[in-house]
Amino acid sequence: MSVYSSLGAERPALSVPEWQAAAWCIDHTLLRPEVSRAQVVQLCEEAAQYGFACVMINPTWVSFCASRLRDTPVKTGVVIGFPLGASVTTAKRLEAEECLRLGADELDMVMNIGALKSGDHALVETDMHALAETCHQAGAILKVILECALLTNQEKETACRLSLAAGADFVKTSTGFSTGGATLADVALMRRVVGDRCRVKAAGGVRNAADFAAMLKAGADRIGTSSSVSIMRELGATGTLGATPSRSAY
């Protein structure tokens, strides 16, 4: 199956190479705590070269990435309350505000999983709503990470409904730091529950072009992966540094 043919409503009308259409759906991700500045430099260069939607990094790198990506179409994405989602709302909100102030365009927050398990749906929703409000006031978008590997199917559905009620722009399967990553079944479940009212991001364990295409076919709009460059090469990108697409190509 062609990756390109899997792209849905967001597919551009103009004809572009398959790898480039795929790149627009990818959050180029580097979240290990031990990554160094040199690795973050490389992440930004790759993102600009291939035209990925976003880099996805920890808060400590936000201002650095936003600065390096200033003259590119690549967004700066950052994780909040990551990867446990078990902080207090005031702390998540301040972390979000600080990241937005430092140049973030997209925030991927982790839901309060323990609160959901405890039946405290009000806390789960207000936690998400605080961040949705913070993001939208700044013109940014919010993705809510459900961490599906830790949830029953009923909890996944509840989490999707609470995310919708809270104003999330995306629901996202996984942090990549738990017992499992994105599954096709979870993406399909999330797509079914949220319909066209918000978007779906699959993350965790997407390692090659076949995984990538299958996730899109199951209903994902965006893919988070650390294997972005090898997926680009599988799809025929040349990988020559310096071939940065200009903003006008978007």
Next chain:
Amino acid sequence: MSVYSSLGAERPALSVPEWQAAAWCIDHTLLRPEVSRAQVVQLCEEAAQYGFACVMINPTWVSFCASRLRDTPVKTGVVIGFPLGASVTTAKRLEAEECLRLGADELDMVMNIGALKSGDHALVETDMHALAETCHQAGAILKVILECALLTNQEKETACRLSLAAGADFVKTSTGFSTGGATLADVALMRRVVGDRCRVKAAGGVRNAADFAAMLKAGADRIGTSSSVSIMRELGATGTLGATPSRSAY
């Protein structure tokens, strides 16, 4: 080897059962994101029953634990910037302030590992110093988690020296969420570098009384574990609920 005989300067003069002396060195830990309120209730009950030094929980449970432990000698410990340590200092500091306001007595923060790997020692130290200052103003103590599994021996030494300079009360081996937990070699290295200028906490992978005793012998002052209750039973504690030690026993 007796656990009791491993206890150093902090050993009380009065004669107490071996399990009780051991309990005073234990941070009773429950950090998985999916734990429910019922599991946190149980954690607090066990901590009060055996007289553990501290419960160690995520920020979302701080006010709940502080309230439940109010009439016991058990401290409320909470993790900050956990487990990646890769947030910005302003966010870590606000999270710390909020947890102290909600009743925390001890904060276990994760060092900015990527900054250390990038040679940005000033950032590593100011990050720790901000939290040490915040803790000490509130009469709380700060433990700095180095995440030794991700560091070279030279980086571990540097991290210990920066922790001392920043005013940390403890250096701690591990989060329990990385590629490895506490090792005897790391505890000995940390003890050697910090001397008697700060204390050492071993955490991650301490599962039984033999592990526990070996960590104390290697130089640890405090042990973080989720296996606290089974360690107590190995050491002869009866485990009868309601046998809560009174504050006067301390």
